[in-house]
Amino acid sequence: MTSETKHYIEFSDLVGIEIACQQCQTTVTHTLEKFSNAAYSCPNCNRQIITQDQTDANTLHNFIRWLQAAKTLKAGGRIRLRVLSEL
Numbered sequence: 001m002t003s004e005t006k007h008y009i010e011f012s013d014l015v016g017i018e019i020a021c022q023q024c025q026t027t028v029t030h031t032l033e034k035f036s037n038a039a040y041s042c043p044n045c046n047r048q049i050i051t052q053d054q055t056d057a058n059t060l061h062n063f064i065r066w067l068q069a070a071k072t073l074k075a076g077g078r079i080r081l082r083v084l085s086e087l
């Protein structure tokens, strides 16, 4: 017999997004409530952490805008995000 544990995140639990530099591990956290723009480079070592390619920047900004909008949904049922890793 196998078992599977499923993990979900409620939209109301989403509070921010963290972006980590692969070179120095510095993290930058943006709250969803106050997010306006993400920095393209690490504030510590200046390595590029988000490509300045407009597609990548737009994808990130659109994702954050989607998260912000998801928190305001007034669904008749419960909508959650399923995640694979254990919390």
Ligand SMILES: [Zn+2]
Pocket (backbone or CB within 6 Å): 021, 022, 023, 024, 025, 026, 042, 043, 044, 045, 046, 047
């Ligand atoms: Zn860095």
